[in-house]
Amino acid sequence: MKLEASFRLVRSKRKTLGICVYPSGEVVIRAPERMSREEIWRLVETKAEWIGRKLAELKEEEGNLEEAAPKHRYFPGEVFLYLGGQLVLETREEGKKRPEAFLEEDRLVIFGGDGKPEQRRRVLESWYRKAASQYIGQRIAYYAEQIGEYPENIRIKEQKRRWGSCSSKRNLNFNWRLIMAPPEIVDYVVVHELCHLKHLNHGLEFWQLVERFLPDYKERKQWLFENGKYLRW
Ligand SMILES: [Zn+2]
Numbered sequence: 001m002k003l004e005a006s007f008r009l010v011r012s013k014r015k016t017l018g019i020c021v022y023p024s025g026e027v028v029i030r031a032p033e034r035m036s037r038e039e040i041w042r043l044v045e046t047k048a049e050w051i052g053r054k055l056a057e058l059k060e061e062e063g064n065l066e067e068a069a070p071k072h073r074y075f076p077g078e079v080f081l082y083l084g085g086q087l088v089l090e091t092r093e094e095g096k097k098r099p100e101a102f103l104e105e106d107r108l109v110i111f112g113g114d115g116k117p118e119q120r121r122r123v124l125e126s127w128y129r130k131a132a133s134q135y136i137g138q139r140i141a142y143y144a145e146q147i148g149e150y151p152e153n154i155r156i157k158e159q160k161r162r163w164g165s166c167s168s169k170r171n172l173n174f175n176w177r178l179i180m181a182p183p184e185i186v187d188y189v190v191v192h193e194l195c196h197l198k199h200l201n202h203g204l205e206f207w208q209l210v211e212r213f214l215p216d217y218k219e220r221k222q223w224l225f226e227n228g229k230y231l232r233w
Helices: 037-046 048-064 117-147 177-179 181-193 204-213 217-230
Strands: 006-012 020-023 026-032 079-082 085-092 099-104 106-109 152-158 164-166 171-175
Touching: 006 037, 006 164, 020 048, 020 085, 020 117, 026 037, 037 048, 079 117, 079 177, 079 181, 099 117, 106 117, 117 171, 117 177, 117 181, 117 204, 164 181, 171 177, 171 181, 177 181, 181 204
Parallel strands: 006 026, 085 106, 152 171
Antiparallel strands: 020 026, 079 085, 099 106, 164 171
16 A cells, blocks of 8 residues: 655554654654564554545645644644653544543543544643643742742643732742743743742842742743743644
């Protein structure tokens, strides 16, 4: 069977072969480190029809796409940012159970569900919010002890223009999309908001306090300013 696609083989510590068809038309084959090339291609052959169907579906989709359409369609094989790295979307056992998302190595798996993009988006967003809450919570605990300031409450929210904020009631809010940024950038926002518990302004003393805990904070701040717009779906 002849396919118009580019194949890429990636070796990893997994136990079984996995095939992902990316929206770009690239087919990535993930194989166990010790599996022979003959065995890999034999298995890929058995999946040729499925691969062909996926590629055809993509072509069709492409034709219907409007310019303003969002970048993600929540198809298997799409890539999502997480702590500065990339997670590949995988779907399993569609139509069977209530949808659920979980992490498996570098793959973000949606199990069950109806397979519709809107439902997948919701499931992924709730996974991201949970992950953000856990990770940011840990970083708050780490830096709160160093800075000697403890927030009243920590909330993970949808915020259009801000990565974090601090209220006069000592509540800290964080944008859930922050979890897409590299760890050192998450730390910058965490330290920034914690320092507001001492100085609720952006005065000289505030920045000096931030600098005491993150001497390179200016670079991190600049990174967020330049790249923040990419931390979205
Ligand atoms: Zn601030």
